[in-house]
Amino acid sequence: MAKAGTRGSEWKRWDLHIHVPTTRLNCQYKTPSIEVLPELPTLDRGADDIVNDIIKQKPDEARLWWKFCTLIAESPASVFGLTDYFRITEFHKFNTFWKMYLSTLDGAAEERQREKVFFPNLELRLDRAVNGKQEPVDYHIIFDNRPEVLKDVETFLYNLTVKYGTGTTQVAKVANLQDDQCKHAFVTLDDIHDALDEAFPDSKYAISPYLTIVPNNSHGVAPRNPKSRIDHVADDIRSRTDVIFGNQRDSEFYAKADKKKPVIAGSDAHSFEELQYHCKPCDQHRKLGITWIKSTPTFAGLLQILVEPVTRVRIADTSPLKIRDRHRISKISFPESANEHFPSVILFNPNFNAIIGSRSSGKSTLLKYIAKTSNVENINLIVGDALKQPAANQQWPDPSNMPEVTWGDGSTERRPLTYIGQGQLAEIGENAKRVADLIEPTLKNTQPDVIKEYNELRKHVRESTEKIVQLVDKYYEDSDLLDGFQSQLHTIGDRAGLENERRECLNALGTTTEGSAPNSSMEISDRLTDLASKKERADRVVEDLEAKITELDVVLASDFDVNIDIHYTPPIEQPDLRRSIESSPYIQAAVNQAKVAVQHALRTSITEVRTLRDGLRKILDDANELRDSTTEELTKLQVDSVKLTRLNQVTQDLAKYDEISKQIKACRAQLEKDLESIDSAREVIRREIVETTEQINRSMEEVGGIQFTLEWGVDEGKSYAIVERLNRHQSRKLADELENNFNEVILLSAAEIIALANEAKYKAGSDSHIFARDLLAFKLLPRWAGELEDDRIGGYSPASMTPGKQALFALKLIFGSSSDPWPILIDQPEDDLDSRSIYDTLVPYLREVREERQLLVVSHDANVVVSSDAEEVIVANRHGRDRKNRDGRTFDYLTGALEDSHPKRKAEFTLDSQGIREHACAVLDGGEDAFRKRAHRYSLA
Numbered sequence: 001m002a003k004a005g006t007r008g009s010e011w012k013r014w015d016l017h018i019h020v021p022t023t024r025l026n027c028q029y030k031t032p033s034i035e036v037l038p039e040l041p042t043l044d045r046g047a048d049d050i051v052n053d054i055i056k057q058k059p060d061e062a063r064l065w066w067k068f069c070t071l072i073a074e075s076p077a078s079v080f081g082l083t084d085y086f087r088i089t090e091f092h093k094f095n096t097f098w099k100m101y102l103s104t105l106d107g108a109a110e111e112r113q114r115e116k117v118f119f120p121n122l123e124l125r126l127d128r129a130v131n132g133k134q135e136p137v138d139y140h141i142i143f144d145n146r147p148e149v150l151k152d153v154e155t156f157l158y159n160l161t162v163k164y165g166t167g168t169t170q171v172a173k174v175a176n177l178q179d180d181q182c183k184h185a186f187v188t189l190d191d192i193h194d195a196l197d198e199a200f201p202d203s204k205y206a207i208s209p210y211l212t213i214v215p216n217n218s219h220g221v222a223p224r225n226p227k228s229r230i231d232h233v234a235d236d237i238r239s240r241t242d243v244i245f246g247n248q249r250d251s252e253f254y255a256k257a258d259k260k261k262p263v264i265a266g267s268d269a270h271s272f273e274e275l276q277y278h279c280k281p282c283d284q285h286r287k288l289g290i291t292w293i294k295s296t297p298t299f300a301g302l303l304q305i306l307v308e309p310v311t312r313v314r315i316a317d318t319s320p321l322k323i324r325d326r327h328r329i330s331k332i333s334f335p336e337s338a339n340e341h342f343p344s345v346i347l348f349n350p351n352f353n354a355i356i357g358s359r360s361s362g363k364s365t366l367l368k369y370i371a372k373t374s375n376v377e378n379i380n381l382i383v384g385d386a387l388k389q390p391a392a393n394q395q396w397p398d399p400s401n402m403p404e405v406t407w408g409d410g411s412t413e414r415r416p417l418t419y420i421g422q423g424q425l426a427e428i429g430e431n432a433k434r435v436a437d438l439i440e441p442t443l444k445n446t447q448p449d450v451i452k453e454y455n456e457l458r459k460h461v462r463e464s465t466e467k468i469v470q471l472v473d474k475y476y477e478d479s480d481l482l483d484g485f486q487s488q489l490h491t492i493g494d495r496a497g498l499e500n501e502r503r504e505c506l507n508a509l510g511t512t513t514e515g516s517a518p519n520s521s522m523e524i525s526d527r528l529t530d531l532a533s534k535k536e537r538a539d540r541v542v543e544d545l546e547a548k549i550t551e552l553d554v555v556l557a558s559d560f561d562v563n564i565d566i567h568y569t570p571p572i573e574q575p576d577l578r579r580s581i582e583s584s585p586y587i588q589a590a591v592n593q594a595k596v597a598v599q600h601a602l603r604t605s606i607t608e609v610r611t612l613r614d615g616l617r618k619i620l621d622d623a624n625e626l627r628d629s630t631t632e633e634l635t636k637l638q639v640d641s642v643k644l645t646r647l648n649q650v651t652q653d654l655a656k657y658d659e660i661s662k663q664i665k666a667c668r669a670q671l672e673k674d675l676e677s678i679d680s681a682r683e684v685i686r687r688e689i690v691e692t693t694e695q696i697n698r699s700m701e702e703v704g705g706i707q708f709t710l711e712w713g714v715d716e717g718k719s720y721a722i723v724e725r726l727n728r729h730q731s732r733k734l735a736d737e738l739e740n741n742f743n744e745v746i747l748l749s750a751a752e753i754i755a756l757a758n759e760a761k762y763k764a765g766s767d768s769h770i771f772a773r774d775l776l777a778f779k780l781l782p783r784w785a786g787e788l789e790d791d792r793i794g795g796y797s798p799a800s801m802t803p804g805k806q807a808l809f810a811l812k813l814i815f816g817s818s819s820d821p822w823p824i825l826i827d828q829p830e831d832d833l834d835s836r837s838i839y840d841t842l843v844p845y846l847r848e849v850r851e852e853r854q855l856l857v858v859s860h861d862a863n864v865v866v867s868s869d870a871e872e873v874i875v876a877n878r879h880g881r882d883r884k885n886r887d888g889r890t891f892d893y894l895t896g897a898l899e900d901s902h903p904k905r906k907a908e909f910t911l912d913s914q915g916i917r918e919h920a921c922a923v924l925d926g927g928e929d930a931f932r933k934r935a936h937r938y939s940l941a
Contacts, residue, residue: 007349008872008897009295009304009312011321015278016081016121016142016213016291017245017266020094021064024085024182028271031060032067051096065093069101071275073113079297081121081142081266086162086177086185088143088153091120117297119145120153124174127163127186130234131218136186137237138220140213140245141196144299149200149209156199162187189240207300214238216246216263242306247289248315255310262309265289289315294351294871300899308869311851323350325408326415327821328854332370334403341890342403349872350408352850354865355858357876358883358923362891363858364422365391366876367825370856372396373405375414386421386827417823418814422858425832429807436794438810439708439784441817446703450696454710454782457692461779464685468678468777475674475754476769482667489660492653502654505647509640531634538627545620552613556606678750678776689780704812704845707787712780713796714742722774730761746778786813789841807832808841815849823854830861843867862930865920866898873898875911875919883910894919 021029055062072080084090095118102110120143125136143153157175164170164177164185177185192212200209214237216222221234221244238244244254244263251263267278292314295301305313314320328350334342346366355363368390390396404412428434444451492498689712697709719742726735734756738745745753757772785795788809793799801809811829830838838861846868849855859865865873875894879885885892886909894911902915914922921927 006296006872006896007347008353008870008895009301009351009899010349010871011292011294011319012078012297013076013319014079014081014264014291014293014302015075015077015267016079016119016264017083017140018080018121018269018275018278019083020090021068021272022061022090022093023083023270024087024179026270028274029064029068030272032063032272051093051100054093062097065097066101067272068094068275069097071272072098072116073101075275075278077278078115079117079119079293079302081119081140083121083123083140085123085125085182086174087157088120088122088150091118092150094118115297117145119143119299119302120150122153122157124192125186126237127188128233128237130221130231130237133218135219138215139187139189139192139237139241140215141192142211142213142299142302144209146209146299152199152209156195159198160187160195161191189237193240207303209299211242211302211306212240213243213245213264214241216244216250220245246315251313251315260309262305262313263315264291264293264305264313265315266291290317291315292320294320296897296899298899300901301897304869304899311847321350322851323408323821323854326411327823328408329370329417329823329856330406330408330410332366332373332403332405335401337401338397338403339887339889343889343892346874346893347895348854348856350854351871352846352855352868353857353872353874354868354870355856355874355876356860356865356920356923358878360391361876361878362391362893363876364827365394365891366874366893367419367827367856367858368421369403370405371417371419371825373403373414375416386419386424415822416820417825419825420811420814420827420829422827423831424827425807425811425829426803428810429803429805429832432793432799432801432806435799435806435810435813436784436786438813438817439786439794442703442813442815443708443784444817446816447701450700453692453696453699457688457696458782460688461685464681464688465777465779468681468685469773471674471678471681472750472769472773472776475671475678475750476772478667478670478674482664482671485660485664485667489657489664492657492660495654495657498650498654498657502647502650505643505650508643509647531630531637535627535630535634538623538630542620542623542627545616545623549613549616549620552609552616555609556613675750675754682750682776703816704848705788705841706809706812709785709787709795711783711785711795713783714746714778715781718778718781722771722778725762725766725771725774727761727763731759734760746775750776788812804832804834804837808837811842812845815845815853821853823856824849825856827858828860829857830859830864835863839863839867860923860925862920862924862926865924866927866930867933870898872896873916873920875916875923877910885909885911 019027021027023029054065082091082094098118102113105113122141122143124139124141126139128137129135130137143149154175158173160174162172162174162177162185164172164181166184172181174187196210214220221237221241238261239259242261244250244261245266246254246263247265254261254263267274269275269278293302293305294312295304329348331345331347333345336344355366357363368387372387372390396402405414406412407415440451443454693710693712700708700710719738723735723738723742726738728735745756748756753775754768754772757768757775760768760771762768762771783795785797786793786809788801788805791799791801791805793801793806793809799806807829811826815824829842833842843863846855846857846864850868850871857864857870872895877883877885877892877894879888879890879892892909892911894916896916898917898920900915901917904914904918907913911919917931921931924930
């Protein structure tokens with residue numbers, strides 16, 4: 001029966017082929033130089049009488065046994081097959097000496113040595129030979145070490161017939177065979193199996209208490225000429241044998257054979273030196289190899305190698321355990337304050353731990369405590385708040401009262417793990433997208449080269465898409481440049497009209513007022529300046545003349561009176577004297593004379609003024625004539641100047657027209673190149689996506705029966721965003737076309753897409769440039785798809801999996817999604833899966849995954865636990881009136897392996913009442929049937 005505190009089936013070192021120091025044949029053990037044996041306890045009379053006699057009468061043999069026990073104690077192996085020819089009596093001797101040896105050790109050392117297990121290995125020789133020297137084949141039988149089995153082994157030896165002798169062959173029973181008769185003794189394979197069937201009937205033994213082994217060497221079934229008759233003899237022996245003694249190469253051979261057989265290595269030690277070789281790293285043991293078996297150190301555990309000849313047994317220099325110590329939980333320890341509810345320590349197997357029990361027995365509670373005690377921030381909670389409370393109507397204790405998880409490397413730090421609570425797989429399974437999103441993390445972990453190539457492809461697609469965006473932007477920049485040139489050309493006008501206008505200007509400028517055509521606008525400009533100056537002077541002259549003539553006309557127009565009176569008033573103040581002088585005749589005569597002179601002078605001046613006026617009028621007429629001619633010439637020259645200016649402008653416009661026309665032509669050629677570059681870049685992306693995706697899909701490997709593929713397609717959300725840029729009222733036809741045939745539209749040429757964009761009408765904030773760029777640079781999105789048993793999920797096709805199958809698919813992906821192989825905790829996965837999926841798919845996958853990841857699974861389903869060959873079974877029990885726990889604690893747990901069996905018996909505490917197997921049959925759905933199927937697989941029942 002399993003003890004609480006065991007880890008079930010673990011990788012341990014086994015050596016099932018060590019000859020005892022008194023082996024009958026080829027014994028090379030030499031008596032050690034031990035002068036005085038340690039003081040040994042007195043043995044009871046009876047079964048140990050022989051050992052008492054040896055100690056007293058054969059001290060040399062006693063020394064042999066003591067040295068043998070010492071080396072066994074030093075050996076790193078946990079399980080031993082103590083071998084002798086044709087007898088097992090020496091096995092009993094060893095057991096007695098071993099007990100004596102243990103009694104000399106201190107408590108801790110004794111406890112360690114007591115964990116070692118020993119089985120008798122009976123070595124026989126067959127009457128067949130398959131090598132060139134015709135040496136008999138060695139044939140081994142490993143027996144269970146239970147007393148009832150050892151008793152029946154004696155019966156077997158008494159029933160088995162042996163022939164011996166070199167000349168006349170004699171017949172005896174193996175039990176009666178003497179030491180000197182063994183060298184030439186042999187038995188038949190038929191006699192062996194008949195005697196085994198008789199001594200160990202199925203009616204008595206539900207599980208076989210023995211294993212048969214044959215070596216794969218010159219003393220076994222390795223013929224030198226595989227095409228010879230003796231090869232058939234070897235095949236017959238192999239077919240009637242359970243296990244092969246061999247090396248790593250033999251192991252690889254039999255792992256690929258049609259009928260796989262487990263291969264184990266043994267030291268085949270016949271001397272202390274050979275035994276020491278096996279105890280320490282040395283050339284000899286590396287040559288022979290070390291056997292590692294994953295099981296409990298029991299015979300029932302050994303039988304597991306029959307059904308799992310590859311995964312349960314290995315020949316290697318170091319332990320085959322793949323899971324690193326830092327990635328596995330070693331134990332969970334509850335504080336003393338929690339002793340009324342939990343045991344102090346629960347140990348865990350590095351591989352698959354199945355937690356079973358009746359309802360509300362503490363299975364899920366244990367799982368939650370482990371998860372809660374791990375790194376909650378990094379813990380991978382798939383959905384919901386499954387760790388809100390440890391159990392219904394319970395709250396988490398204070399941090400100081402929480403248990404402590406210890407990892408395999410001894411650390412108690414909080415590390416991440418994956419926890420899938422009860423019912424969470426179903427929630428995931430109902431969401432196909434969430435399931436599909438788990439594919440890439442799985443591939444990243446399981447197929448990094450594929451993901452590397454995939455990421456390179458995505459990088460190239462992203463860079464190429466950015467390049468297309470730049471090309472489209474350049475196209476529209478060039479298009480805007482073309483529009484600018486065309487606008488300039490439109491402003492200049494029609495070229496034919498400009499040519500006509502130029503001809504008209506040239507014709508008009510054919511002659512000037514001087515009768516010669518102007519050589520240049522400069523000449524006309526100089527002439528215009530000169531004439532303007534001349535006209536200005538003429539205008540001033542005319543103006544002055546007209547002013548003078550006007551003044552003269554005013555003078556001449558006055559009514560001159562030639563009758564002039566002259567009066568003289570002397571400057572005298574006395575009035576009388578003044579009158580006297582005025583009336584003087586002399587004065588009157590002088591006045592009259594002066595009057596005549598003034599009148600004459602006046603008449604002469606008037607005549608002169610008229611003459612001057614007439615002269616000025618003639619001069620004015622000449623000045624007017626000159627001014628008029630100058631004005632006429634100036635007017636004519638001004639007209640020519642305007643026409644010449646226009647001629648120059650037209651000439652410049654024609655030159656500019658021609659230059660812009662060249663630029664327009666170059667722009668149009670560049671736009672054509674831009675379109676070609678865009679289409680070329682788009683084609684490069686399409687071709688790279690197709691070719692690389694095909695390469696990726698060809699190189700993809702299955703993971704847990706899932707075949708993955710990579711698909712590229714249109715994300716509906718992104719395509720919808722593009723359609724939403726359109727003014728649906730004005731561009732309904734294009735909007736409908738995009739909604740119904742988006743995949744076809746994005747395959748149109750750049751010219752066609754730009755034409756569509758230019759015709760469309762848009763909402764505020766969008767334009768043809770943005771719309772065309774979105775379509776031309778539209779990036780197809782990659783999606784991973786998975787296929788499991790002809791059902792698909794992911795990619796761009798509707799999922800064909802049922803929710804239950806999606807849950808199974810998700811579970812497989814979760815197993816492979818972590819880059820670090822941290823433990824996975826799953827609470828009752830069978831609740832979300834159908835029976836067929838559990839047995840046909842989940843069970844084989846659990847058996848595969850457990851090699852890479854530590855699993856802690858709560859389950860009610862026997863297939864999950866038994867058919868998956870869980871390394872450790874943890875039976876949970878909740879204290880109750882009829883289901884008591886030790887110390888009355890609320891929850892208690894029994895740990896052990898599936899092969900740990902003990903019939904139900906009366907016991908004070910429920911977990912002590914029966915073995916792991918019996919507990920499993922009692923609480924698991926289909927437990928009995930699952931064990932029968934398992935026994936059938938083992939061919940043990």
